[in-house]
Amino acid sequence: MKVQSTPRWGAELKEKExxxxxxxxxxxxTRELIDKLIRPxxxxxxxxxxxxxxxxxxxxxxxxxSTDSYVVRPIFFPGGDIGKLAVTGTINDLAVVGAxxxxxxxxxxxxxxxxxxxxxxxxxxxxxxxCETGCEIVAGDTKVVEKGAADxxxxxxxxxxxxxxxxxxxxxxxxxxxxxxxxxxxxxxAAAVFVAxxxxxxxxxxxxxxxxxxRLLESLWNLGEKIRFMRDPTxxxxxxxxxxxxxxxxxxxxxxxxxxxxQPEVKGICELMGFDPLHLANExxxxxxxSPESVEIVLSxxxxxxxxxxxxVIGRIVENPLGLVYMKTNLGxxxxxxLPVGDPLPRIC
Amino acid sequence: MKVQSTPRWGAELKEKExxxxxxxxxxxxTRELIDKLIRPxxxxxxxxxxxxxxxxxxxxxxxxxSTDSYVVRPIFFPGGDIGKLAVTGTINDLAVVGAxxxxxxxxxxxxxxxxxxxxxxxxxxxxxxxCETGCEIVAGDTKVVEKGAADxxxxxxxxxxxxxxxxxxxxxxxxxxxxxxxxxxxxxxAAAVFVAxxxxxxxxxxxxxxxxxxRLLESLWNLGEKIRFMRDPTxxxxxxxxxxxxxxxxxxxxxxxxxxxxQPEVKGICELMGFDPLHLANExxxxxxxSPESVEIVLSxxxxxxxxxxxxVIGRIVENPLGLVYMKTNLGxxxxxxLPVGDPLPRIC
Numbered sequence: 001m002k003v004q005s006t007p008r009w010g011a012e013l014k015e016k017e018x019x020x021x022x023x024x025x026x027x028x029x030t031r032e033l034i035d036k037l038i039r040p041x042x043x044x045x046x047x048x049x050x051x052x053x054x055x056x057x058x059x060x061x062x063x064x065x066s067t068d069s070y071v072v073r074p075i076f077f078p079g080g081d082i083g084k085l086a087v088t089g090t091i092n093d094l095a096v097v098g099a100x101x102x103x104x105x106x107x108x109x110x111x112x113x114x115x116x117x118x119x120x121x122x123x124x125x126x127x128x129x130x131c132e133t134g135c136e137i138v139a140g141d142t143k144v145v146e147k148g149a150a151d152x153x154x155x156x157x158x159x160x161x162x163x164x165x166x167x168x169x170x171x172x173x174x175x176x177x178x179x180x181x182x183x184x185x186x187x188x189x190a191a192a193v194f195v196a197x198x199x200x201x202x203x204x205x206x207x208x209x210x211x212x213x214x215r216l217l218e219s220l221w222n223l224g225e226k227i228r229f230m231r232d233p234t235x236x237x238x239x240x241x242x243x244x245x246x247x248x249x250x251x252x253x254x255x256x257x258x259x260x261x262x263q264p265e266v267k268g269i270c271e272l273m274g275f276d277p278l279h280l281a282n283e284x285x286x287x288x289x290x291s292p293e294s295v296e297i298v299l300s301x302x303x304x305x306x307x308x309x310x311x312x313v314i315g316r317i318v319e320n321p322l323g324l325v326y327m328k329t330n331l332g333x334x335x336x337x338x339l340p341v342g343d344p345l346p347r348i349c
Numbered sequence: 350m351k352v353q354s355t356p357r358w359g360a361e362l363k364e365k366e367x368x369x370x371x372x373x374x375x376x377x378x379t380r381e382l383i384d385k386l387i388r389p390x391x392x393x394x395x396x397x398x399x400x401x402x403x404x405x406x407x408x409x410x411x412x413x414x415s416t417d418s419y420v421v422r423p424i425f426f427p428g429g430d431i432g433k434l435a436v437t438g439t440i441n442d443l444a445v446v447g448a449x450x451x452x453x454x455x456x457x458x459x460x461x462x463x464x465x466x467x468x469x470x471x472x473x474x475x476x477x478x479x480c481e482t483g484c485e486i487v488a489g490d491t492k493v494v495e496k497g498a499a500d501x502x503x504x505x506x507x508x509x510x511x512x513x514x515x516x517x518x519x520x521x522x523x524x525x526x527x528x529x530x531x532x533x534x535x536x537x538x539a540a541a542v543f544v545a546x547x548x549x550x551x552x553x554x555x556x557x558x559x560x561x562x563x564r565l566l567e568s569l570w571n572l573g574e575k576i577r578f579m580r581d582p583t584x585x586x587x588x589x590x591x592x593x594x595x596x597x598x599x600x601x602x603x604x605x606x607x608x609x610x611x612q613p614e615v616k617g618i619c620e621l622m623g624f625d626p627l628h629l630a631n632e633x634x635x636x637x638x639x640s641p642e643s644v645e646i647v648l649s650x651x652x653x654x655x656x657x658x659x660x661x662v663i664g665r666i667v668e669n670p671l672g673l674v675y676m677k678t679n680l681g682x683x684x685x686x687x688l689p690v691g692d693p694l695p696r697i698c
Binding site: 016017018019020021022023024025030033034037038041042044046047053054056058061063065066067068069070071102103105106107108109110111112113114115116117119120123124126127130136137138139140141142143144145146148149150151154156158160346347349 | 365366367368369370371372373374379382383386387390391393395396402403405407410412414415416417418419420451452454455456457458459460461462463464465466468469472473475476479485486487488489490491492493494495497498499500503505507509695696698
């Protein structure tokens with residue numbers, strides 16, 4: 001396994017260097033924080049793979065283990081809430097490494113004054129999506145901080161799953177020529193949260209795509225080595241996922257603008273606000289890298305499921321340019337797709 | 350397994366009912382929140398055991414799975430910091446159910462403006478204690494919230510361990526006549542954090558007992574059924590642990606004041622501030638319930654380890670009074686030891 005060598009931070013860290021919002025964006029600063037501060041310290045073979053879930057060999061099983069904290073604002077938004085997001089997010093992180101989610105833990109940090117009825121609604125959402133996916137919330141913790149020391153509610157979910165795919169999914173198995181599939185329209189979550197946050201004077205039917213991908217992705221697990229890699233493109237959007245592949249494997253990635261499934265309302269918000277839809281977070285979509293000959297069967301399996309009906313091929317792995325993602329635009333030009341640098345929408349998940 | 354039936358909250362929750370600081374105290378309100386809101390929703394056989402770690406049968410293994418979020422203030426205190434606390438806390442929750450900690454996940458919630466050097470120190474502490482215990486931090490997540498939306502840094506750690514005890518430790522195995530052992534002086538963590546927080550004009554050498562109990566408790570795992578149950582008495586202190594035993598099993602518990610190991614400085618702070626040392630949090634102590642005939646061997650094993658050198662028997666399980674914990678005081682009277690009601694020291698862990 002290839003592990004990038006990056007200079008580490010240490011004693012030379014100056015007091016004036018501080019955490020910025022963009023350190024949580026899923027973009028360049030997030031990667032810098034992980035590569036320079038966190039990985040050199042915690043570094044081990046499992047963490048260094050930087051997959052969505054750690055894969056642990058626990059004879060005779062392969063287990064997947066994944067954690068995420070959720071700080072989304074507002075805590076209720078069209079299509080979901082922080083509870084649904086927390087449980088689906090962890091389920092999806094397990095599902096994209098080919099694991100069936102079994103048990104989930106849940107850590108609440110609550111701000112003094114949070115209405116119990118609000119917590120009650122959030123817990124209902126969590127339990128509903130856990131039930132639908134067939135996993136259980138088996139461990140929990142509740143901390144309370146004084147008013148003003150947190151923003152209503154933060155939730156950590158950590159999940160344990162059993163890997164069911166015959167061959168392990170990994171960024172290391174991707175080859176030039178492989179096709180890139182997205183399981184539906186992009187940017188819906190970020191756009192819906194943005195609208196909810198701004199109280200925009202526009203009527204919109206836009207809702208977050210927040211959903212458990214387990215049943216959808218499970219349908220591909222019998223395809224074996226044809227499926228190389230899966231990832232749910234959350235913070236940093238599709239651009240972050242594709243750049244991670246290009247960067248870690250030193251391949252190029254070509255995507256084709258006219259094939260990108262984007263809802264008209266999301267497109268409108270992007271034009272209005274100057275957002276790049278490729279940078280927007282998704283919470284119910286997967287990027288699948290598959291062998292060229294398997295594309296038809298993958299698409300037909302995905303389209304049998306309501307969450308996959310807008311699946312499409314959006315690009316492919318190419319040998320060059322090394323480490324870069326580019327898009328063939330509708331104008332016939334090529335545009336480099338980079339990682340987001342700042343964070344246009346902090347606290348999106 | 351006995352599961353208490355308690356009325357659940359639901360539709361009747363009124364908007365005016367809100368989260369109070371004491372819901373995070375480990376005392377009465379914490380129990381009410383869990384029993385009335387969380388358990389009825391998430392309820393399943395594993396969660397209902399309410400052990401420090403969920404025990405999952407994963408043939409041929411028994412796994413332990415535990416989560417905790419940490420919000421301690423100040424984030425650096427004599428004897429530790431939030432990072433050391435987060436990793437030891439999860440290690441200890443696994444160790445008290447007889448599990449060897451294997452992998453840990455770590456979720457950071459960072460406030461914009463946190464110095465990177467501060468995060469760096471905290472990560473060093475986490476890695477140090479994980480290494481000492483022989484476990485690895487294999488999965489992580491970092492979220493950033495805007496200045497004022499969190500208090501510096503909150504950490505969630507979730508751990509996965511392999512149960513190594515021959516017979517499973519459980520509150521259900523406790524019998525009248527069993528002896529109650531504490532592995533050292535009580536209240537040190539809460540008292541040290543209290544002093545750090547108040548900037549008291551007293552010189553004190555008091556430090557938090559924050560430590561990994563894995564090596565200490567592992568020495569007892571060969572004793573089999575003689576060890577009934579273990580628990581690390583953190584929030585809510587020894588009073589909370591003993592009340593949970595008495596309440597869930599409907600036994601009485603007698604403790605003897607003169608046998609309680611308490612440092613003079615902790616005693617002094619309790620007298621000055623009106624704290625009950627039995628309500629103070631510990632972060633490097635275990636309560637062990639053991640069969641009467643095994644007490645000598647248990648104490649001799651514990652005392653071989655630096656963290657166990659002040660181990661002592663502090664009481665025993667009695668048939669009556671049902672569900673109550675009482676203390677034989679130095680004055681020859683008996684005093685009921687109840688759960689803490691408010692929270693004298695919020696954000697102690």
